[in-house]
Amino acid sequence: MKRWHWISLAALMAGSLILERTIAHDPSHASPWWRHIPGFYGWLGFLGCIGIIVVSKLLGRKWLQKDERYYDGK
Amino acid sequence: MGSELILHPAFLVLMGALVLALAPPRARGKVFPLFPLGALWICWNLSADQSLSVEFLDYRLSILQVDRLSRIFGIVFSLIGFAGGLFALHLRDVRQQVAALLYTGSALGLVFSGDWLTLFFFWELAALSSTVLIWSRRGTGPGVGLRYLLVHLFGGSLLLAGILGQVHASGDISLQVLEAGRWSSWLILAGIAVNAAIPPLHAWLADAYPRATVTGAVFLSAFTTKSAVYLLVRVAPGWEVLITLGVIMALYGVIFAVLANDIREILAYHIISQVGYMVAAVGIGTPLALNGAVAHAFSHILYKALLFMGAGVVLQATGRSRLSDLGGLGRTMPVTLWLYMAGAFSISGFPLFNGFISKSMVVSAALDAHHQAAYLLLGLASVGTFLSIGLKLPYFTWFGRGRQEINVSQSPRNMHLAMGLLAFLCIGFGVFPSLLYAELPYGAGYRPYTIPHLVESIQLLAATFLGFWWYRSRLAGQPTLTLDTDWFYRRPAGWVRRFVVEGTSRLFDRADAGVLAGIGWLAARSKNPTLWFGRGAEPEQAPTMAGEDPDATRPRLELAVTLILLSALLIAAAAFFR
Known part of the structure; x- marks a missing residue:
């Protein structure tokens, strides 16, 4: 990742947050509780991503991951 | 009738499988994409409510029933058949090529079926032809394809049982929205769930697709699960x-x-x-x-x-x-x-x-x-x-x-x-x-x-x-x-194999060895009755005719004399007491 990659990512996030606050909500859809949390989808993405990795790896390590020849042996 | 069939996208592609098998090997790759392309053209020009049916036994099978839902699936199935054919243009493997066309044709036949029986026929044809795409990969044993096939045959049986129940209850074979509360509806849903890879009936997918051929996986990724989705939209x-x-x-x-x-x-x-x-x-x-x-x-x-x-x-x-x-x-x-x-x-x-x-x-x-x-x-x-x-x-x-x-x-x-x-x-x-x-x-x-x-x-x-x-x-x-x-059928399969196959064969081996040992024991005693009395040297292995030492089994002199005297005594006693 080069520096300009990070800068454009930050600009994209900032732009989306500004748009989220300024543009009126799309009236064709219902307005649930999470619309009032700033940057909700950002949090969902970040925490969701970490959560998925941690939960999957935990399940794998404790239970699901076996040696590749698991079914070949007796 | 025959001329109308050519305008059925599925039959065009299925006929293509036959043509391909007869075509010269070098031309096969290039001929392949033409059939899905033709099917795409037909699907694009199909108008809603177009239909085609044939008489079969006592039923009127609706082999082409077009509406907007079947048409859009027909379009995308033909399109991916064409793209897959282009991807496999270099392939020199007639088995895979024919299987891929049969698979494409069955997926098309499935979405244009207007009744349960026609649908079931194409459902099973898709399962069989797609199995070949898994078996054709070099270096993979037959196990994975066999598991794939068995799971789909199981799903097909559930579907068929549901269809029979449905037809029995309603007396109608046409595809209709499933009624809640009927056991046959749940059986049909379970059969579809196998193909849609709904957990816990999904494990066949992640087991088989990574082991399919390079070009076969492209076709597999498109048809089986999405034709199940089509059917869910249609009936559930x-x-x-x-x-x-x-x-x-x-x-x-x-x-x-x-x-x-x-x-x-x-x-x-x-x-x-x-x-x-x-x-x-x-x-x-x-x-x-x-x-x-x-x-x-x-x-x-x-x-x-x-x-x-x-x-x-x-x-x-x-x-x-x-x-x-x-x-x-x-x-x-x-x-x-x-x-x-x-x-x-x-x-x-x-x-x-x-x-x-x-x-x-x-x-x-x-x-x-x-x-x-x-x-x-x-x-x-x-x-x-x-x-x-x-x-x-x-x-x-x-x-x-x-x-x-x-x-x-x-x-x-x-x-x-x-x-x-x-x-x-x-x-x-x-x-x-x-x-x-x-x-x-x-x-x-x-x-x-x-x-x-x-x-x-x-x-x-x-x-x-x-x-x-x-x-x-x-x-x-x-x-x-x-x-x-898939643990639930792969792991017990090992146990079942060990118990039923290996256990049985071990039992047979032991019985075999036991019987042979018994025969050897009896044979030695028939040849040399003195062994019954625990005397004389028992040969270590079964006696052979050639090169054997006669002294090895010869009775000792005193034993022979005792036996002869004992016999004479017995004969005399028998004569005396008669």
Whole structure:
């Protein structure tokens, strides 16, 4: 990742947050509780991503991951 | 009648399989894509309510029943048959080519079936022909194809039992929406669930697809699960249980894809995840949701075939498909990388790609129908999709640490051409969504490119990237196997084999050895009766006629004299007491 990659990512996030606050909500859809949390989808993405990795790896390590020849042996 | 059959897209393709088998070997690859292309032309020109039926026994089979739903599936199935044929243009394997055409033809026949019996015929033909695409891979034993076939035959039996119950109850073989509360409806649903890969009936998919041939996997990724989705839209719209199952599927695939090491296994688990969106949408059952299910199936077929092509090119060029064996291929395979990325951006729901215009339709429909939990969990699943398909897989295949020992061979140009065609379509439908929306079967307007939709997607995707970058070292492929529900038939299969086959044969071996030993024992005693009295040397092994030492079994003199005297005594006693 080069520096300009990070800068454009930050600009994209900032732009989306500004748009989220300024543009009126799309009236064709219902307005649930999470619309009032700033940057909700950002949090969902970040925490969701970490959560998925941690939960999957935990399940794998404790239970699901076996040696590749698991079914070949007796 | 015969002339009308030629205008049935499925029969054209099935006839193609016959023509291909008879064509000269060098021409087969080039002839292959012509048949799906012809079917595409027919499907495009089919008008709603067109139908064709034949008499069979006491039934009138409706082998062609066109409406907007079957037409759009027919179009995308023919399209992917053509793209797959282009991808396999270089192939010199008549078995695979014929199987792929039969499989394409059965998928087309299935979506245009107007009754349960015709549908069941094509359902089973698809299962048989697709098995050949798994068996044809060199170096894979027959086990995986056999498991795939058995699971599908089991699913087919459930479907058939349900169909028989349905026909018995209603006296009508035509395809109709299933009635809740009938056991036959649940059997049919279970049969469809096997093909739609709904957990816990899904494990065949992640077991078989990574082990199929490079070109076969492209066809497999398109037809079996999506024809099941088609059937769900047709017969089970609004069955609420499907919402729960769909959300479970979407997350299940995500979690297992994080653990998977084989690139095609990652893609396979994300078929389960993506089909989860469609199943959930069928369960929601509103016109917008059903349109979403159909649109997402359409988009999914295009980008998933593109992704499987990308992974197939990597496998073909390097002979490797495990993330733990790959890395740093971006410099040697730039075209494959960027064509793959078009599919990855699509499946992840990037704006301007076709996944965005269909996936957002499904999640919006969930919100509009007040299924808030489903909406949030499907959002979480799309985080996982971008994580595995858009970040983990390309990062550890094309970026990251290069490996000196990987030899990359040149890929045939037609493979990239097919990928280019699909990438073009993924972007084309993403930029001009109305091209797809105009063909959707249920009247429901939808606008994907609104500011809130764009804001949501940008935040979700950018934040997922941050999470990945922070934790990426944990995602490197590990050479392990992940247990799934196939454990329930693969592991006991070992025990059953040990008990029934090996146990029985050991029993036979022991009995055999016992009987032989007994015969040897008796034979020695028949030859030399003195052995009955425990005297004399028993030969260590069965006596042979030649080269044997006669003294070895000769009785001792005193024993012989005693025996003779004893016999004389007995004879005398018998004469005396008579």
